[in-house]
Amino acid sequence: MVEIQKSEFKARRERLLAQMDENSVAIIAAASEVTRSRDTEYAFRQDSDFFYLTGFNEPDAVLVLIPGSDTPSTLFCRDKDPLAEVWHGRRIGFAAAKSDYLFEQTFALSELSAQLTTLVSGKQVLYYAQGVYAAFDGQIFSLLASLRNVPKQGNKAPATIKDVRPLIHEMRLFKSPSEIAVMRQACDISAKGHMRAMRFARPGATEYQLEAELHHHYAMQGARYPAYGTIVGSGDNANILHYTDNSDVLKNGDLVLIDSGCELQGYAADITRTFPVNGKFSDAQAALYNIVLQAQQVAFNEIKPGGYLSQANKLAMQVMTQGLLDLGILTGDFEQLMAQQACKEFYLHGLGHWLGLDVHDVGDYKQNDQERAFQPGMVLTIEPGLYISKDSAAPQQYQGIGIRIEDNVLVTAQGFENLTASVPKTISEIEALMQSNTHG
Structure with missing residues (x-):
């Protein structure tokens, strides 16, 4: 399994230090454990910015950066505690953290207040x-x-406080070769999980059983947790964009929409596929599905250096508007419907988002109030969808159908690489896989 080396985390800290003002200090906090109920906690998940700069995965730690100092990076973390470790697990300790994670100096958390006074006093700018x-x-x-x-x-307190996030988030927007390698692996694990769920699906199974198939596959491949709450929406449930109840029985003749991806070494995959519970698309389902698939394919044409997400979205909306017109779900003049963005009644979200340590990852979509063009190293999702609820005024054969197709793409110097292309998404590919009756 690919791993990001500690030297890369150190290099990230050095890049941030190089961007900071003279006579400044940055303080970045780790996440804390979150209570689940009474005296139990949710599984710990590190703050993404803190993890990006440290690779250190314990709660309540604090990173302090001071450019131009003999000790530019200082970590405060929990000290070794034999009794606490018997109950709650081993700790790295500040001594081992210094050598293992390449910090210039480390302290126990108990020294935080006293040391921060020394580290911050006299600095002109605080990044926080x-x-x-x-x-x-x-x-x-x-x-x-x-x-x-x-x-x-x-x-003397700093006279100026600056938000440190814009600096970190601009760095995070562009993935390094090792980040791309981890994300490629996360996408591969997630892709195979989706294929497993397709093979498992059948009338009478439950949405949460499909969820279990995905999560089992992720964990068995070394990705212990999903990157976000898995969505398994069958029938009209697919028209609830962030449906996570996953409690209904799969019905013969319905589609099921699965939006799921694993988290690997902190990095997210985010795939959506929509397929028939019984392995065979109806004519109405196929007609809508092919509109969404074509919308995604034309949007891909804009994913290249110098391309724009807004233009990719416009191309997708043109396809969806014309498709909905052809099916009688929209009526009127094409140009007027485009001007009115009429398809947004059924296309309820944006075309995509950045992807990385967060599933909806950080990074500005605009610079100086202008949309930023794609550049190599960016990773994003492309996920057009159509949602025709049972309550819509669409022709009856299309009611209760929700479809989304989502892939993860890396912008390259030549164009893009689809990191999740291995998951079937044409009607013939999906039907062939589901009828193969082999579990993987």
């Missing part, structure tokens, strides 16, 4: 992500207040 963790905000504001209130002791 205010509003992410309320409890940690309180610590930072208390620190700043104490620095302001005791100038006679030689302390």
Whole structure:
């Protein structure tokens, strides 16, 4: 399995340090454990920005960066504690963290307050992500207040606070070769999980059994958790965009929409496929499905350096508008319907989003109020969809059908690479796979 080396995390810290103002300090907090019920916690998931800069996967840690210092990166983390480790698991400890994770200096969390006073005092600029963790905000504001209130002791608070997230998020938008390798692997695991679910699906099974097939496959391939709440929506449930109840029985004659991807070493895959429960598309289902598939295919033409997401979306909407006109779901003049964005009644979301450490990953879609063009190293989803609910005024044969097709694409120097192309998505490919009756 591909792994990102600790030296790359160190190099990321150095890149951030190089962008910071003179006489500045950055403070980046790790996530904390979240209570699930009473005295149990949800499985810990590290803050994505903190993980991007450290690769360190314990809660409550704090990273401090100071450009131009002899010790530019300092980590505060939980110290070794034999009793706590017996109950809750082993800790890395600040001594091992220094050598294993390539920090210039490390301290136990118990020293955070005292050391922060020294590290922050006298700096002109503080880089900090205010509003992410309320409890940690309180610590930072208390620190700043104490620095302001005791100038006679030689302390001085930063005069300026800057949001550190724009710097980190611009870095995260462009994936390194090792990040791409991990994401390619996450996409491959997720792709095979979707194929497994297609083979398993049959009338009388449940949505949550399909979910279980996916999650079992992810874990068995080394991706212990899904990247987000898996969506398995059959029939009219597919028209609920973020449906996660996954509790209904699959019915003969219905489609089922699965939106799911694994998380591998923090990086997300995000695939959607829609297919017939019984392995055979009806004529009405096939007609709608092919509109969505064609919309995705024309959108791909714009995924290249210098291309724009808005133009890809326009191309997709042209296909969907004409398709809905042909089926009698929309009526009127094509140009007027395009001007009115009439297809948005049935196409309820955007065409795609950035993908990385977060499933809806960070990175500005605009620069200086102008849409940014695609550049090599960006990874995004392309996911057109049509949602014809049972309550719509569409012809009856199309009611209760929801379709989305989503792939993960890497922008390359030549155009793009579809990281999830191995999952069948033409009608003939899907029907052939589902009728193969082999479980994988």
